[in-house]
Amino acid sequence: MDIAQIPDVVAELTAMIPWKIIIPVMILELILLTVAIVDLVKRTETNGPKWLWLIIILGFNLVGPVVYFIIGRRPH
Amino acid sequence: MQWWTIFQKELLENWRSLKWVWVPIVFILLAIMDPITSYYTPVLLEQFGDLPEGAEINIPTPTPEQAFMSSISQYNLMGLLLILIMTMGLISGERKSGVTELILVKPVRYTNYITAKWASTLLLVLTSSFLGLLASWYYINILFGDLPFSHAMTGFLFHSVWYVLVITISVFLNTLFRVPGLVGFLSVTSVIVLSSINGIFKSQFEWLPPQIHLYIQTFLNSGTLPTDMWITTVLTILLSAILLMLSVFIFKKKELAS
Numbered sequence: 001m002d003i004a005q006i007p008d009v010v011a012e013l014t015a016m017i018p019w020k021i022i023i024p025v026m027i028l029e030l031i032l033l034t035v036a037i038v039d040l041v042k043r044t045e046t047n048g049p050k051w052l053w054l055i056i057i058l059g060f061n062l063v064g065p066v067v068y069f070i071i072g073r074r075p076h
Numbered sequence: 077m078q079w080w081t082i083f084q085k086e087l088l089e090n091w092r093s094l095k096w097v098w099v100p101i102v103f104i105l106l107a108i109m110d111p112i113t114s115y116y117t118p119v120l121l122e123q124f125g126d127l128p129e130g131a132e133i134n135i136p137t138p139t140p141e142q143a144f145m146s147s148i149s150q151y152n153l154m155g156l157l158l159i160l161i162m163t164m165g166l167i168s169g170e171r172k173s174g175v176t177e178l179i180l181v182k183p184v185r186y187t188n189y190i191t192a193k194w195a196s197t198l199l200l201v202l203t204s205s206f207l208g209l210l211a212s213w214y215y216i217n218i219l220f221g222d223l224p225f226s227h228a229m230t231g232f233l234f235h236s237v238w239y240v241l242v243i244t245i246s247v248f249l250n251t252l253f254r255v256p257g258l259v260g261f262l263s264v265t266s267v268i269v270l271s272s273i274n275g276i277f278k279s280q281f282e283w284l285p286p287q288i289h290l291y292i293q294t295f296l297n298s299g300t301l302p303t304d305m306w307i308t309t310v311l312t313i314l315l316s317a318i319l320l321m322l323s324v325f326i327f328k329k330k331e332l333a334s
Contacts, residue, residue, distance in 0.1 A: 016123070018116075021112060021215070021218070021219070024211075025105065025108065025109075025112070028101050028104060028105055029105070031097075031101060032098060032101050032102070035094060035097050035098065036098075039094060062102070062105060065098065066098065066102055066158070069093075069094060069095075069098050070161055070162060073093065073094075
């Protein structure tokens, strides 16, 4: 493939992605992620080291924040 | 009214622990993931599947009813697991940490304490599952075709009956044991056992609670509510009521003893 063609291919692929369908899903996942991280940062103490929770929340889509909410938050 | 006060306290606590944020989001995602992936899998395979020349992919597109049913199956698996893990410390965790004692030194009636906790969890879970199935219905109408709104809502209502039982089982086990992990393990086990019993005896006794999913499917396909569905529903609600009363009874006995 010619290097000059790459932008065209990228544009073609982007046009194929059904944004109307995908964007709501992305927004919901983003909210979940943001809420989890804001909570993690504000919290003085968590169950287990904070940096580990950060990796879990960022590394595991959907599952990470949920696991954090269930077992990571330590009640004040 | 005392019950209302405790109920509001529970709602506030669920809000503070962010459950009112993440539980609805997770339920919506659970409900819409399956219809979306089943719609796009053939497209993705065709574009990026690296299939040999001339290979034919024949994945039949699900009907709107099947797609909606896939959301409900997702609820029945992941949703169920989520509810049971979320509620495993509902009462047992508070007893372990001593919060229960703090509440019960005041003249709080045990019945109010248990039922308010039960009701606040129910409200959270059913609202979330409603929002999820609403989103699923919306997506299905865009991707797969027409699914009557009334059908989706009827599916939601009957599925809720099953969730009521599941939450009641968890509350019941919460009053029996003090260790949240044990409660979680036993509640998952009891739901699996209940489903297995139903699998074995469904030809002899067709009104066990897990059977309700089959009737929801029948309803979605035919549009009529089978009589067996009503019997199953009544039995499930009855079983939940008995379990809830037993929970209060056991809790009273245990708290008075300790």
